Amino acid sequence: LGRPLFWRLPIFFAYRLLSLPARRPIAWWKDSMSKYGELSRTDGHSKWFLQRTLTEHDKTMDDPWMQMIYKQCFTVKQYAEWLARNHAVFEMMEKSVSSETLPEVHDVDLLRTTALETDLRQLLGADWKAEAETMARDSLATRRYLEHLEADASSQHLLLAHHFLQYNAVLSGGSYLGKMVSEKLSLVRGAPGVAFYAFRGVDAGKEAA
Numbered sequence: 001l002g003r004p005l006f007w008r009l010p011i012f013f014a015y016r017l018l019s020l021p022a023r024r025p026i027a028w029w030k031d032s033m034s035k036y037g038e039l040s041r042t043d044g045h046s047k048w049f050l051q052r053t054l055t056e057h058d059k060t061m062d063d064p065w066m067q068m069i070y071k072q073c074f075t076v077k078q079y080a081e082w083l084a085r086n087h088a089v090f091e092m093m094e095k096s097v098s099s100e101t102l103p104e105v106h107d108v109d110l111l112r113t114t115a116l117e118t119d120l121r122q123l124l125g126a127d128w129k130a131e132a133e134t135m136a137r138d139s140l141a142t143r144r145y146l147e148h149l150e151a152d153a154s155s156q157h158l159l160l161a162h163h164f165l166q167y168n169a170v171l172s173g174g175s176y177l178g179k180m181v182s183e184k185l186s187l188v189r190g191a192p193g194v195a196f197y198a199f200r201g202v203d204a205g206k207e208a209a
Contacts, residue, residue, distance in 0.1 A: 084135035115195040122192035
Protein backbone atom coordinates (compact mmCIF):
# COMPACT_ATOMS: atom_id res chain seq x y z
CA LEU A 1 0.00 0.00 0.00
CA GLY A 2 3.01 2.33 -0.01
CA ARG A 3 2.45 4.37 3.14
CA PRO A 4 1.80 2.66 6.51
CA LEU A 5 -1.86 3.60 6.45
CA PHE A 6 -2.78 1.47 9.42
CA TRP A 7 -0.81 3.73 11.77
CA ARG A 8 -2.99 6.73 11.03
CA LEU A 9 -6.32 5.13 10.25
CA PRO A 10 -7.47 3.44 13.46
CA ILE A 11 -9.87 0.53 13.11
CA PHE A 12 -13.38 1.61 13.97
CA PHE A 13 -12.14 5.19 14.24
CA ALA A 14 -15.55 6.42 15.25
CA TYR A 15 -15.32 4.62 18.57
CA ARG A 16 -12.92 7.33 19.74
CA LEU A 17 -14.83 10.33 18.45
CA LEU A 18 -16.48 11.12 21.78
CA SER A 19 -14.49 12.25 24.81
CA LEU A 20 -16.16 10.20 27.52
CA PRO A 21 -15.12 9.20 31.05
CA ALA A 22 -12.93 6.11 31.24
CA ARG A 23 -14.62 2.93 32.41
CA ARG A 24 -13.41 -0.52 33.41
CA PRO A 25 -12.64 -2.69 30.33
CA ILE A 26 -15.13 -5.39 29.49
CA ALA A 27 -12.94 -8.43 28.89
CA TRP A 28 -15.79 -10.71 27.87
CA TRP A 29 -16.28 -8.70 24.70
CA LYS A 30 -12.82 -9.73 23.54
CA ASP A 31 -13.35 -13.34 24.51
CA SER A 32 -16.83 -13.90 23.15
CA MET A 33 -17.52 -11.34 20.44
CA SER A 34 -14.32 -10.65 18.48
CA LYS A 35 -13.19 -13.05 15.78
CA TYR A 36 -10.66 -10.55 14.48
CA GLY A 37 -7.66 -12.28 16.05
CA GLU A 38 -8.80 -15.69 14.81
CA LEU A 39 -9.23 -14.37 11.28
CA SER A 40 -5.78 -12.77 11.36
CA ARG A 41 -4.33 -16.28 11.60
CA THR A 42 -6.45 -17.63 8.75
CA ASP A 43 -5.34 -17.57 5.13
CA GLY A 44 -7.34 -15.16 3.02
CA HIS A 45 -7.20 -11.91 1.10
CA SER A 46 -7.39 -9.80 4.29
CA LYS A 47 -4.81 -11.69 6.36
CA TRP A 48 -1.98 -9.19 5.80
CA PHE A 49 -4.15 -6.25 6.85
CA LEU A 50 -5.74 -8.01 9.83
CA GLN A 51 -2.37 -9.02 11.26
CA ARG A 52 -1.08 -5.46 11.13
CA THR A 53 -4.14 -3.86 12.70
CA LEU A 54 -4.96 -6.42 15.40
CA THR A 55 -3.49 -4.36 18.26
CA GLU A 56 -5.37 -1.23 17.22
CA HIS A 57 -8.56 -3.24 16.82
CA ASP A 58 -8.31 -4.72 20.32
CA LYS A 59 -7.78 -1.27 21.83
CA THR A 60 -11.04 -0.02 20.35
CA MET A 61 -12.98 -2.71 22.19
CA ASP A 62 -11.91 -1.18 25.52
CA ASP A 63 -12.80 2.32 24.41
CA PRO A 64 -15.16 4.16 26.82
CA TRP A 65 -17.72 4.80 24.09
CA MET A 66 -17.83 1.13 23.13
CA GLN A 67 -18.29 0.18 26.76
CA MET A 68 -21.23 2.55 27.02
CA ILE A 69 -22.86 0.73 24.11
CA TYR A 70 -22.12 -2.68 25.65
CA LYS A 71 -23.71 -1.52 28.91
CA GLN A 72 -26.50 0.31 27.06
CA CYS A 73 -25.98 3.44 29.16
CA PHE A 74 -25.63 6.00 26.35
CA THR A 75 -28.07 8.82 25.59
CA VAL A 76 -29.87 9.36 22.31
CA LYS A 77 -27.86 12.54 21.78
CA GLN A 78 -24.54 10.74 22.23
CA TYR A 79 -25.63 8.04 19.82
CA ALA A 80 -26.82 10.65 17.29
CA GLU A 81 -23.43 12.38 17.50
CA TRP A 82 -21.70 9.10 16.70
CA LEU A 83 -24.00 8.47 13.74
CA ALA A 84 -23.46 12.02 12.49
CA ARG A 85 -19.70 11.50 12.42
CA ASN A 86 -20.09 8.18 10.64
CA HIS A 87 -22.38 9.88 8.16
CA ALA A 88 -19.75 12.49 7.33
CA VAL A 89 -17.21 9.74 6.64
CA PHE A 90 -19.41 7.41 4.62
CA GLU A 91 -20.86 10.27 2.60
CA MET A 92 -17.39 11.44 1.55
CA MET A 93 -16.11 7.93 0.92
CA GLU A 94 -19.12 6.87 -1.12
CA LYS A 95 -18.76 9.90 -3.35
CA SER A 96 -15.30 8.60 -4.24
CA VAL A 97 -16.06 4.88 -4.52
CA SER A 98 -17.86 3.71 -7.64
CA SER A 99 -17.93 0.95 -10.22
CA GLU A 100 -15.25 2.93 -12.04
CA THR A 101 -12.87 3.77 -9.19
CA LEU A 102 -13.07 0.42 -7.33
CA PRO A 103 -14.94 -1.96 -9.65
CA GLU A 104 -13.71 -5.10 -7.86
CA VAL A 105 -15.36 -4.24 -4.52
CA HIS A 106 -18.07 -1.69 -5.31
CA ASP A 107 -21.48 -2.98 -4.27
CA VAL A 108 -24.56 -0.79 -3.92
CA ASP A 109 -25.83 -3.00 -1.09
CA LEU A 110 -22.87 -1.89 1.02
CA LEU A 111 -23.64 1.83 0.80
CA ARG A 112 -24.44 3.35 4.20
CA THR A 113 -25.11 7.04 3.57
CA THR A 114 -28.85 6.67 2.97
CA ALA A 115 -29.28 4.36 5.98
CA LEU A 116 -27.45 6.83 8.20
CA GLU A 117 -29.65 9.66 6.96
CA THR A 118 -32.71 7.58 7.80
CA ASP A 119 -31.41 7.07 11.33
CA LEU A 120 -30.46 10.70 11.85
CA ARG A 121 -33.84 11.90 10.62
CA GLN A 122 -35.52 9.56 13.09
CA LEU A 123 -33.37 10.71 16.01
CA LEU A 124 -32.95 14.42 15.28
CA GLY A 125 -36.09 15.28 13.33
CA ALA A 126 -36.72 16.96 10.00
CA ASP A 127 -33.88 19.46 10.44
CA TRP A 128 -31.35 16.69 11.13
CA LYS A 129 -28.89 17.70 8.41
CA ALA A 130 -27.70 21.00 9.87
CA GLU A 131 -27.42 19.52 13.37
CA ALA A 132 -25.55 16.46 12.11
CA GLU A 133 -23.11 18.61 10.17
CA THR A 134 -22.38 20.61 13.33
CA MET A 135 -21.87 17.42 15.34
CA ALA A 136 -19.36 16.12 12.81
CA ARG A 137 -17.59 19.46 12.49
CA ASP A 138 -17.21 19.77 16.27
CA SER A 139 -15.16 16.55 16.39
CA LEU A 140 -11.44 17.08 15.81
CA ALA A 141 -10.91 13.36 15.16
CA THR A 142 -13.61 13.37 12.49
CA ARG A 143 -12.16 16.44 10.78
CA ARG A 144 -8.71 14.87 10.72
CA TYR A 145 -10.03 11.61 9.32
CA LEU A 146 -11.93 13.43 6.60
CA GLU A 147 -8.76 15.29 5.66
CA HIS A 148 -6.92 11.96 5.32
CA LEU A 149 -9.78 10.47 3.33
CA GLU A 150 -9.91 13.42 0.95
CA ALA A 151 -6.15 13.23 0.38
CA ASP A 152 -6.25 9.45 -0.14
CA ALA A 153 -9.22 9.45 -2.51
CA SER A 154 -6.98 9.96 -5.55
CA SER A 155 -5.14 6.67 -4.84
CA GLN A 156 -7.01 3.47 -5.62
CA HIS A 157 -4.97 1.47 -3.10
CA LEU A 158 -5.44 3.96 -0.25
CA LEU A 159 -9.13 4.35 -1.02
CA LEU A 160 -9.44 0.56 -0.90
CA ALA A 161 -7.97 0.60 2.63
CA HIS A 162 -10.65 3.04 3.76
CA HIS A 163 -13.30 0.90 2.07
CA PHE A 164 -12.10 -2.22 3.89
CA LEU A 165 -11.91 -0.49 7.28
CA GLN A 166 -15.31 1.14 7.24
CA TYR A 167 -17.49 -1.56 5.75
CA ASN A 168 -15.76 -4.35 7.64
CA ALA A 169 -16.38 -2.44 10.87
CA VAL A 170 -20.13 -2.20 10.30
CA LEU A 171 -20.52 -5.71 8.91
CA SER A 172 -18.59 -7.40 11.73
CA GLY A 173 -18.54 -5.68 15.13
CA GLY A 174 -21.32 -3.40 13.99
CA SER A 175 -23.77 -6.30 13.98
CA TYR A 176 -23.36 -6.68 17.73
CA LEU A 177 -23.46 -2.92 18.32
CA GLY A 178 -26.66 -2.75 16.31
CA LYS A 179 -28.21 -5.38 18.55
CA MET A 180 -27.24 -3.45 21.69
CA VAL A 181 -28.56 -0.17 20.32
CA SER A 182 -31.79 -1.80 19.09
CA GLU A 183 -32.46 -3.16 22.57
CA LYS A 184 -31.65 0.16 24.22
CA LEU A 185 -33.95 2.13 21.91
CA SER A 186 -36.63 -0.62 21.73
CA LEU A 187 -36.35 -0.84 17.95
CA VAL A 188 -36.49 -3.88 15.70
CA ARG A 189 -33.48 -4.71 13.55
CA GLY A 190 -33.19 -2.36 10.57
CA ALA A 191 -35.83 0.11 11.74
CA PRO A 192 -35.25 3.87 11.40
CA GLY A 193 -32.74 4.67 14.14
CA VAL A 194 -30.75 1.47 13.62
CA ALA A 195 -30.85 1.10 9.83
CA PHE A 196 -27.08 1.71 9.71
CA TYR A 197 -26.38 -1.87 10.81
CA ALA A 198 -28.79 -3.72 8.50
CA PHE A 199 -27.60 -4.76 5.03
CA ARG A 200 -29.93 -5.93 2.31
CA GLY A 201 -29.47 -9.64 1.71
CA VAL A 202 -27.70 -10.23 5.04
CA ASP A 203 -29.89 -11.86 7.66
CA ALA A 204 -29.43 -11.33 11.38
CA GLY A 205 -26.64 -13.54 12.68
CA LYS A 206 -25.21 -14.02 9.20
CA GLU A 207 -22.99 -10.92 9.18
CA ALA A 208 -19.27 -11.16 8.48
CA ALA A 209 -17.07 -12.22 11.39
